[in-house]
Amino acid sequence: MSDPSTENPDVRLQQLREAIDETDSALLNLLQQRKQLAAEVGVVKRSLGQPLYVPEREAKLLAARREEAAVVGLSPDLIEDVLRRVIRESYQQQQAADVHLQCKTIVVVGGKGALGGLFVERFREAGATVHCLDKDDWEQAEDYCQQADLVLVSVPIAATEAIINRLPKLPENCILADVTSVKEKPLQAMLDCHVGPVVGLHPMFGPQVATLAKQLIVITEGRQPDAYQWLIDTLSRWGAQLYTTTAAQHDEAMGFIQVMRHLSTFVYGAHLAEEHADLQQLLDLSSPIYRLELMMVGRLFAQNADLYADIILAHPENFAMLRRYLATFDEYLATLEQGDKSKFVDKFAEVSLYFGDFSQKFLEDSQRLLASAGDAHQLSQIAGR
């Protein structure tokens, strides 16, 4: 600090900025070094046949750095957030554990579709003989299926049952599985048309994912779990998180998670369009949370209308639930129109009790997320200049 330049704050500011730039470059080099180490971990794990994602190792690593950060007075959340981001990158670049399916013959019905194609690619990488069966080559169905160890159905929801019913007779040990986002009816159709092992899968992600690591796949048991265990093990080695439930519970939950959410998001967007709301102005005037919500609405309309219509139409029993939602909306809007605040406030308290500890947890988790949404918005603004 005896350097005379430090007495001129403008010069000092420039020096500090250069020092920050140098630190950032050093940081960049460390990240590059870490990336190479992680890639090598991937190679070694492949040779050992170990799973890519080991939650315990990750938790231990983060806990150790958090503790270290606290000691030197750095925010433990900061180092954890940074490392999580770095680790995510590693997963995307590491190869999954070696999966050997050389002895398997797999038929993916709808394998030319986006989600079907993702599984075709993975199975082929693992050495399996994979046949894609689509509308235009259905005459091959019998040929392909007679040697199959697995027939995976990945077709639009509305067509799933009909296509399952059209399948030729499968070998007794062949697994019949589907990846439809409803489960009860396709599972029943599979059980009805095949005597061997049956399992229903619902991958809770889109075909754009870079890897299956950490992605959720819901499993609904059909028949002979021991016989389809190799398929489950394969998904697990690819890094997927598996959650097993019944088809009925799955479909009930999807009534909320998919049907209601998609429909209300659709109507929200349609309403904004009909009201000619000025989107740029809404963005300019939004806090991060509203910007996030608008983003969640708008993103729907960059996607496939048929897919969403099919999800909503697949379970007509949800319509009564949606009618009850509309009735609830009408009820509270009516009380507010009458200037009656008390019913709203009373119900609010009741719903708070229903959410219990979740609401506080959601508030905290979303604060963290919104902070990073704020960062991202800044980026778009700058990029848009």
Add this chain to the structure above:
Amino acid sequence: MSDPSTENPDVRLQQLREAIDETDSALLNLLQQRKQLAAEVGVVKRSLGQPLYVPEREAKLLAARREEAAVVGLSPDLIEDVLRRVIRESYQQQQAADVHLQCKTIVVVGGKGALGGLFVERFREAGATVHCLDKDDWEQAEDYCQQADLVLVSVPIAATEAIINRLPKLPENCILADVTSVKEKPLQAMLDCHVGPVVGLHPMFGPQVATLAKQLIVITEGRQPDAYQWLIDTLSRWGAQLYTTTAAQHDEAMGFIQVMRHLSTFVYGAHLAEEHADLQQLLDLSSPIYRLELMMVGRLFAQNADLYADIILAHPENFAMLRRYLATFDEYLATLEQGDKSKFVDKFAEVSLYFGDFSQKFLEDSQRLLASAGDAHQLSQIAGR
């Protein structure tokens, strides 16, 4: 690689993990070093009276590191995400630029409330003489206000106009301002009761923010902008982003951004409660996007019912718009109940056109955000064990 230990993959894996841990510790030390440099930048900026947040410097810094990353084969998004997270931490720890309000006397009506208190604290730090005026000490109003350079009204929406009308006569050069989340009526009330400078503010953030850096404040002009410029400059030096619009445009946008969003979120939560939906199961079965949406619903109920009721009730003219939303919902639900997919698909295409480039941009931005939401979920799961 000629080290014999590398021939044993288990040993090699252990070595690699140790090397990763060392790299992470080195990274932690760099972050600590960067934090100290940034803190010193804050001190120098204070002495220079420079604003905390300089978007151009930040953009330049990120662009330089992105380029450097691309050269060495590291993901530019990775280094940018990491640096944004680090920069956010710096803002939270840096002190704002020196603001000198020693010569100002400021009255904050409702200064004991959370948001009012935030401003009281900032003004006091800047050296101003600050008086809080609340219900229980209203007899002081005349005393406090007769010397005031600024009277800032920060009270519940429903009470805002009444309180403005009860204010004593203010000095002619005194600024009268409010921070209510509706703007037309309070602005009019302020213009009616005071002949001097008037401005309406809407801080688009909650009182829990750590700093005003990058936070949005909407400004609606009232009267004599030159005379209230020192207040605007103060907000700017604290790092806030300012967006100026008319009270009418502000309120129209808030019909969507606040009223409609709050009410539909409230009804969504009330509906889940009435349907006795199993929240843990919904979370277990959710992909990151649904988890995020459930989080956005649940977080509402950890907050203040009165605040939300007041926001909805403040603009009765929004009720007609909300009725139109319900009618649109009913219309599309009815067509789907009849199994008519075409109207949904047609409208979907129309709304896609309305969103235009925004929908694709929202999809991309949200992908990025959802990836980090996935990281965070992992954390909660691990912490919950």
